[in-house]
Amino acid sequence: MADGSNRQTRITSSHWGAFEVDVENDHIVATRPFLCDPDPNGIPDILPAAVHHRSRVARPSIRCGWLEQRDPTGRGTDDFVELPWDEAFDIASQEIERIRQAYGNEAIYGGSYGWASAGRFHHAQSQVHRFLNCIGGYVASFGSYSTGCAQAIMPHVFGVNFLTYCYEHQDGWQTIHDNTETLVMFGGINPKNSKVSMGGVTEHETAGWLNRFVANEMHCINIGPQRTDAPDCCDWLPARPGSDTALMLALAYVLQIEGLSDTDFLDRYTVGFDRFLPYLMGYSDGQPKSPDWAAAICGVAPEKIFELARRMAKTRTLITVAWSLQRAEHGEQPYWMSAVLAAMLGQIGLPGCGVGYGYGAIGGVGKSLIGLRGMTFSQGENPVQAVIPVARIGDMLRYPGQTYDFNGKRNTYPDIRLIYWAGGNPYHHHQDLNALHDAWQKPDTIIVNEPWWTSTAKRADIVFPATTPYEREDIGRSNLDDYLFHMPQLIPPVGEARDDYSIFAGLAERMGVAPDFTEGKSAEDWIGTLYEEFRALAEDKGIEVPDLPTLKSENWVRLPILANGPNRTFLASFRVDPERSPLPTPSGKIEIFSDTIHSFGYDDCLGHPAWLPPSEWFGSANEKFPLHLVSPQPGDKLHSQFESALADVAGARPETLVMSPDNAAARGLSTGDLVRVFNARGSCRARLSVSDEIQSGVVALPTGAWFGDPGGNIDQDGNPNVLTRDVGTSRLGQGCSAHTALVEVSKLEG
Ligand SMILES: Nc1nc2c(c(=O)[nH]1)N[C@H]1C(S)=C(S)[C@@H](COP(=O)(O)OP(=O)(O)OC[C@H]3O[C@@H](n4cnc5c(=O)[nH]c(N)nc54)[C@H](O)[C@@H]3O)O[C@H]1N2
Numbered sequence: 001m002a003d004g005s006n007r008q009t010r011i012t013s014s015h016w017g018a019f020e021v022d023v024e025n026d027h028i029v030a031t032r033p034f035l036c037d038p039d040p041n042g043i044p045d046i047l048p049a050a051v052h053h054r055s056r057v058a059r060p061s062i063r064c065g066w067l068e069q070r071d072p073t074g075r076g077t078d079d080f081v082e083l084p085w086d087e088a089f090d091i092a093s094q095e096i097e098r099i100r101q102a103y104g105n106e107a108i109y110g111g112s113y114g115w116a117s118a119g120r121f122h123h124a125q126s127q128v129h130r131f132l133n134c135i136g137g138y139v140a141s142f143g144s145y146s147t148g149c150a151q152a153i154m155p156h157v158f159g160v161n162f163l164t165y166c167y168e169h170q171d172g173w174q175t176i177h178d179n180t181e182t183l184v185m186f187g188g189i190n191p192k193n194s195k196v197s198m199g200g201v202t203e204h205e206t207a208g209w210l211n212r213f214v215a216n217e218m219h220c221i222n223i224g225p226q227r228t229d230a231p232d233c234c235d236w237l238p239a240r241p242g243s244d245t246a247l248m249l250a251l252a253y254v255l256q257i258e259g260l261s262d263t264d265f266l267d268r269y270t271v272g273f274d275r276f277l278p279y280l281m282g283y284s285d286g287q288p289k290s291p292d293w294a295a296a297i298c299g300v301a302p303e304k305i306f307e308l309a310r311r312m313a314k315t316r317t318l319i320t321v322a323w324s325l326q327r328a329e330h331g332e333q334p335y336w337m338s339a340v341l342a343a344m345l346g347q348i349g350l351p352g353c354g355v356g357y358g359y360g361a362i363g364g365v366g367k368s369l370i371g372l373r374g375m376t377f378s379q380g381e382n383p384v385q386a387v388i389p390v391a392r393i394g395d396m397l398r399y400p401g402q403t404y405d406f407n408g409k410r411n412t413y414p415d416i417r418l419i420y421w422a423g424g425n426p427y428h429h430h431q432d433l434n435a436l437h438d439a440w441q442k443p444d445t446i447i448v449n450e451p452w453w454t455s456t457a458k459r460a461d462i463v464f465p466a467t468t469p470y471e472r473e474d475i476g477r478s479n480l481d482d483y484l485f486h487m488p489q490l491i492p493p494v495g496e497a498r499d500d501y502s503i504f505a506g507l508a509e510r511m512g513v514a515p516d517f518t519e520g521k522s523a524e525d526w527i528g529t530l531y532e533e534f535r536a537l538a539e540d541k542g543i544e545v546p547d548l549p550t551l552k553s554e555n556w557v558r559l560p561i562l563a564n565g566p567n568r569t570f571l572a573s574f575r576v577d578p579e580r581s582p583l584p585t586p587s588g589k590i591e592i593f594s595d596t597i598h599s600f601g602y603d604d605c606l607g608h609p610a611w612l613p614p615s616e617w618f619g620s621a622n623e624k625f626p627l628h629l630v631s632p633q634p635g636d637k638l639h640s641q642f643e644s645a646l647a648d649v650a651g652a653r654p655e656t657l658v659m660s661p662d663n664a665a666a667r668g669l670s671t672g673d674l675v676r677v678f679n680a681r682g683s684c685r686a687r688l689s690v691s692d693e694i695q696s697g698v699v700a701l702p703t704g705a706w707f708g709d710p711g712g713n714i715d716q717d718g719n720p721n722v723l724t725r726d727v728g729t730s731r732l733g734q735g736c737s738a739h740t741a742l743v744e745v746s747k748l749e750g
Pocket residue numbers: 113114115116117122124145146147327421422423424425426428429430449450451452454466467468469500631632633638639640641642703720721724738739
């Protein structure tokens with residue numbers, strides 16, 4: 001706390017964990033790791049510079065071309081004028097009302113995807129959704145960029161909600177440690193990604209667990225394009241991106257021809273193997289899915305495939321699949337096929353065995369906790385029925401009135417006139433940003449709440465300056481973490497920033513819905529109400545939570561919710577008695593063939609998993625753009641957050657592109673070179689790093705740079721989404737296909 005000067009130290013929480021913050025003269029001056037974190041990360045190091053950065057939005061701002069003549073075309077190039085809050089509120093509320101009157105609430109897009117900041121009450125998406133519901137609703141979005149495709153396919157296979165499977169039914173690290181002999185990680189398990197977790201992860205333990213696994217003689221194999229996707233202690237089996245389904249099919253083929261497939265398990269617990277087998281063996285299409293066949297696709301030698309299949313059958317094996325595999329065209333297939341492969345091994349439902357998803361993707365997966373939810377600010381009811389798959393926003397703007405398929409339904413894209421975004425940066429997260437820039441000109445009006453002048457804020461018509469968590473009070477807690485934080489207000493709002501709640505309260509007042517939105521409560525009142533509701537829920541489960549004044553004075557507590565054993569409730573009981581504890585699928589069993597999906601008649605997602613080549617990948621033999629681009633999450637930050645301050649660091653931008661030595665030599669490139677990464681959709685700059693830890697033919701450029709100039713100009717800081725393709729994973733999932741893109745790389749002179 002106080003140290004004699006006016007320096008104060010408090011602890012706060014964030015998506016990347018808890019950390020100490022030093023405040024002096026209303027400024028954040030330093031951050032330090034939280035003492036209970038065994039493996040803290042450096043993400044908060046940039047916070048003092050970022051929070052007080054010149055790129056903060058200081059005052060409500062309106063784009064000149066919109067203010068003067070409602071011209072949508074200057075988005076991204078026009079200047080802004082600053083207005084007092086009252087005037088900006090008047091203009092925004094009148095415009096929202098005009099759109100509602102003229103076109104109805106179906107013309108308002110409020111999907112507002114994005115991670116915003118941690119903190120239970122000031123959750124930007126809950127705030128914007130509640131506000132829009134109070135005025136009659138909005139077009140919402142389904143799923144996430146993280147797991148949209150998996151959320152569509154996996155309920156057909158196991159019957160449960162995919163995220164519930166990831167968070168509640170999979171084994172915890174301890175169970176894996178104690179039981180698993182072979183860990184086969186498609187896409188790795190990367191401690192870099194485990195730095196973050198929605199709402200926060202306090203004890204970062206993924207790297208520690210993997211080291212313990214290997215020390216315990218577990219065989220851990222990372223399968224994928226980058227060695228760095230798992231800690232050094234793990235083995236690496238290089239494989240081409242987008243090809244995992246072929247490799248999994250070949251592993252299944254070996255199990256089948258060598259009599260290693262568990263037919264008793266398949267008979268008792270699955271449905272449809274008999275309809276999948278002709279495809280696997282090639283009776284139905286003339287192509288056996290043999291290791292020789294797969295080797296040409298995935299780049300893994302046939303002997304290695306035989307060896308791995310035998311090992312998987314003879315040891316207690318857990319297959320894990322990174323979320324990245326389904327962020328690609330036909331991303332449904334490796335997800336479904338991994339479940340089929342695990343079913344053929346016959347170990348599903350045994351501790352430390354079977355198949356799991358998203359270990360390492362976020363720090364919370366693998367923590368075994370007694371489920372304890374709560375402290376969610378109610379969004380109310382949305383009277384508007386239209387919902388789009390979240391990653392289809394570009395198509396929605398481009399093709400109003402056009403029909404499209406989605407998971408068995410035929411839907412129509414609404415005609416959007418107004419977009420309201422709070423807590424996300426689509427000009428970081430969406431694919432094919434040059435195309436989005438064109439589609440973005442279509443709506444009459446775009447309103448954004450944002451702390452910083454991000455690439456999205458610059459493309460809005462009305463920008464309201466939002467506070468960061470350090471400028472307001474909140475409660476920090478994640479359902480996947482066992483710590484609870486009071487997040488004190490550390491500094492006054494920067495500039496004239498206001499929290500999202502007060503921004504929406506201001507609009508609600510002008511639109512006559514303040515009583516619905518605020519229920520007469522201040523932010524502080526709401527925090528008290530939500531906290532007491534949470535305490536009561538916890539008490540029902542016998543978990544003691546301190547009262548709010550106590551939490552405020554303690555700053556944080558650890559909740560006694562760590563579970564000792566496995567939490568695989570539903571697959572374990574299904575294994576014990578599949579008749580009494582059926583899965584919530586149509587057959588009650590694991591669906592290797594799905595009559596439901598088959599009935600949709602999709603050629604890009606059949607009734608059983610299959611190898612469907614992506615449109616852009618190694619095998620498409622594209623001479624102009626021969627390199628497969630993967631665009632993983634950035635290790636040093638969360639998506640595009642704090643980007644403006646990070647970009648100030650000398651040499652930090654453009655972003656680093658990783659390339660193999662042979663690919664670099666063929667292009668006369670070496671480490672440190674400034675390069676142009678390009679394809680027909682766009683181009684960006686990058687700084688080259690030549691490394692033998694990436695597979696030949698693949699290049700990796702992390703996400704996170706802000707999108708620069710509109711149009712075809714080269715993106716300066718290296719945003720990979722100028723290169724990625726904006727196409728759904730399939731008619732079933734309609735997820736984002738970020739990892740399906742081909743590029744070429746050349747040296748940038750001067
Ligand atoms: N090529 C490629 N693209 C990808 C991916 C990929 O793998 N490859 N991954 C995708 C995935 S999985 C995701 S989740 C997305 C992530 O994309 P986003 O979640 O959109 O990225 P963020 O940078 O976290 O955006 C959050 C924004 O909220 C703002 N913010 C923070 N706090 C507040 C607040 O209190 N109020 C308001 N109003 N705003 C606030 C931040 O300043 C920031 O601009 O990217 C996707 N895009």
